Amino acid sequence: MPKAGLVSLNLEGVEREELEVDVLIVGAGPAGLACAIQLRRLLQAAGKGETLLLVLEKAEEVGNHVLSGAVMDPRGMHELFPEWRERGCPVESPVTSDCVDYLKANGKSLRFRGALVPPPLKNHGNYIVSLYRVVRWLKEQAEGLGIDVHPGFAGASVNYDGRRVTGVQTRDAGIDKRGAKKAQFQPGMNVKAKVTVFAEGTRGSLAKGLIARLGLDAGKNHQLYETGIKEIWRIPETRAAELTGSVIHTLGAPLGTSGYGGGWIYGLSENRLSIGYVVGLDHPDVKLDPHALFTQWKQHPSVAGLLAGGELLRYGAKTIPGGGYFAMPKLFGDGFVLVGDAAGFVNMARLKGIHLALKSGLLAAETIAEALREDDASEPRLAGYATRFEGSWARDELYSVRNFRQAFQSGFFAGMVDAGLQQITGGRGLVARRAAHADHETRRPLAQARFAKPAFDGKLALDKLTDVYHSGAVHEEDQPAHLVVRDPELCITRCTQEFGNPCQHFCPAAVYEWPHASAAEARQAGGVVINFSNCVHCKTCDIADPYQIIEWTVPEGGGGPKYIDM
Numbered sequence: 001m002p003k004a005g006l007v008s009l010n011l012e013g014v015e016r017e018e019l020e021v022d023v024l025i026v027g028a029g030p031a032g033l034a035c036a037i038q039l040r041r042l043l044q045a046a047g048k049g050e051t052l053l054l055v056l057e058k059a060e061e062v063g064n065h066v067l068s069g070a071v072m073d074p075r076g077m078h079e080l081f082p083e084w085r086e087r088g089c090p091v092e093s094p095v096t097s098d099c100v101d102y103l104k105a106n107g108k109s110l111r112f113r114g115a116l117v118p119p120p121l122k123n124h125g126n127y128i129v130s131l132y133r134v135v136r137w138l139k140e141q142a143e144g145l146g147i148d149v150h151p152g153f154a155g156a157s158v159n160y161d162g163r164r165v166t167g168v169q170t171r172d173a174g175i176d177k178r179g180a181k182k183a184q185f186q187p188g189m190n191v192k193a194k195v196t197v198f199a200e201g202t203r204g205s206l207a208k209g210l211i212a213r214l215g216l217d218a219g220k221n222h223q224l225y226e227t228g229i230k231e232i233w234r235i236p237e238t239r240a241a242e243l244t245g246s247v248i249h250t251l252g253a254p255l256g257t258s259g260y261g262g263g264w265i266y267g268l269s270e271n272r273l274s275i276g277y278v279v280g281l282d283h284p285d286v287k288l289d290p291h292a293l294f295t296q297w298k299q300h301p302s303v304a305g306l307l308a309g310g311e312l313l314r315y316g317a318k319t320i321p322g323g324g325y326f327a328m329p330k331l332f333g334d335g336f337v338l339v340g341d342a343a344g345f346v347n348m349a350r351l352k353g354i355h356l357a358l359k360s361g362l363l364a365a366e367t368i369a370e371a372l373r374e375d376d377a378s379e380p381r382l383a384g385y386a387t388r389f390e391g392s393w394a395r396d397e398l399y400s401v402r403n404f405r406q407a408f409q410s411g412f413f414a415g416m417v418d419a420g421l422q423q424i425t426g427g428r429g430l431v432a433r434r435a436a437h438a439d440h441e442t443r444r445p446l447a448q449a450r451f452a453k454p455a456f457d458g459k460l461a462l463d464k465l466t467d468v469y470h471s472g473a474v475h476e477e478d479q480p481a482h483l484v485v486r487d488p489e490l491c492i493t494r495c496t497q498e499f500g501n502p503c504q505h506f507c508p509a510a511v512y513e514w515p516h517a518s519a520a521e522a523r524q525a526g527g528v529v530i531n532f533s534n535c536v537h538c539k540t541c542d543i544a545d546p547y548q549i550i551e552w553t554v555p556e557g558g559g560g561p562k563y564i565d566m
């Protein structure tokens with residue numbers, strides 16, 4: 001029988017330490033840290049400075065697992081710290097110019113500037129940042145207020161009392177690949193909290209289970225995701241100088257009209273460029289490979305010309321929850337709230353979520369402070385967070401693009417037309433509320449797959465393993481794979497025939513391999529090969545697997561990419 005699958009940890013009877021805090025925040029991204037900072041300030045102002053706040057982060061260092069473009073709309077940061085620039089929040093550059101390039105398949109391109117740039121892609125007044133640097137700065141601000149931020153601790157499961165969330169259990173450390181305790185075994189602890197804030201970012205593994213268990217997505221659209229592939233390049237100084245502060249978005253090749261997506265080039269400081277390509281995971285082609293698509297994009301003369309003579313510094317990938325307002329789950333329940341990407345606070349038309357993540361953290365903090373003052377963390381009390389959101393600019397912004405991403409499920413041209421109509425109808429477009437197919441439901445059979453990978457040349461076109469090296473991804477090898485295939489036999493039978501094992505294509509980190517020539521060989525080898533140490537925590541597999549049998553769970557705390565400066 002195939003070996004890939006759930007390793008039974010057989011850890012019954014393990015004694016776990018219990019830690020009791022008032023508020024537990026899972027995830028030290030912009031949403032979680034903004035929530036912590038604002039909450040501490042509100043509690044201090046109310047004379048409740050002794051309230052215990054704890055922030056847990058799965059990365060070895062705060063910032064190591066965040067990845068963004070990133071052009072930041074300063075609105076959220078300004079509300080958190082009106083003097084954010086004077087205080088030293090790191091920025092790469094204010095945006096000095098923006099344009100949209102339409103890349104043609106023949107290697108030529110058309111540039112749109114000024115009034116011809118679609119309104120969502122206008123970026124004057126915004127700032128190019130490294131989210132890694134911003135998040136590390138936020139962590140310093142939080143610690144300056146006496147907040148405990150603990151990297152290296154992953155929330156592994158949610159603790160419940162009926163429908164009430166009572167906290168989380170952190171990941172056990174020191175379990176070998178067969179599920180047995182090693183000498184240095186350290187049981188995860190139970191962190192008990194009056195309020196738990198789920199700030200895990202895109203497709204949070206705890207949030208996913210919570211949403212399903214409590215039906216928080218009842219009556220909502222399916223969340224839609226994109227995978228974004230990003231690299232940072234150092235380029236020759238002469239070219240870099242004129243690009244610092246530039247924001248270039250690209251449409252057209254290589255994706256053309258086959259799906260939703262496009263590219264970005266942002267001019268950073270220190271002669272560096274942030275480049276990336278985003279593709280909707282509702283693309284029907286089972287051979288589509290986001291990393292290969294990004295490679296083809298880099299090879300387009302318009303992009304290749306900018307990178308000529310340059311050097312790759314960093315690589316990474318992450319998904320984005322782009323479904324918008326109608327895809328957001330219920331934001332609260334007994335003892336918990338959801339903030340940031342974990343709750344879908346992303347404006348996909350603008351490719352922006354940082355300001356909304358910060359704002360969601362601020363709004364949640366106001367409600368939690370109120371709940372602690374009243375000693376009442378019940379669902380009706382925490383409903384105040386959703387009420388605050390509905391009365392905020394964040395809601396207005398998200399509502400104004402409420403049908404954006406779904407419109408592209410009717411085809412690229414239909415999407416463009418509807419997106420144009422949405423601009424003049426306050427976000428409505430042709431239909432009051434567009435429905436959506438879940439990403440994994442959109443795959444066409446293998447026989448209809450057309451996507452072909454480019455040849456890798458070691459220059460612009462780097463293979464996945466070379467790129468993964470530049471992500472810094474590393475995990476303790478002697479632990480159970482954190483990527484769990486729930487039905488390995490299904491990969492060998494149906495998936496091979498129907499879809500050709502698409503995990504080997506869509507994973508941007510070469511985690512999954514299917515080298516088997518026959519079902520017998522596949523069974524003999526234990527099914528799909530899972531190189532879990534390569535995993536960059538993008539969550540593409542959890543979303544794109546057509547049978548939804550791959551589950552992304554947290555590895556031992558600290559494992560994963562090192563997205564320095566991403």
Ligand SMILES: Cc1cc2nc3c(=O)[nH]c(=O)nc-3n(C[C@H](O)[C@H](O)[C@H](O)COP(=O)(O)OP(=O)(O)OC[C@H]3O[C@@H](n4cnc5c(N)ncnc54)[C@H](O)[C@@H]3O)c2cc1C
Binds near residue numbers: 199202355357
């Ligand atoms: C390719 C790409 C390009 C983007 N470009 C832009 C842009 O240009 N401008 C913009 O405004 N937005 C952009 N975004 C969106 C933006 O980055 C996100 O909206 C924003 O980072 C969300 O913040 P967050 O705090 O919710 O989540 P994150 O930034 O993802 O932070 C979540 C944190 O939680 C941690 N975590 C997760 N699970 C656990 C767990 N179980 N236990 C402990 N810790 C956990 C993670 O390690 C991470 O540190 C982009 C996103 C991507 C992927």
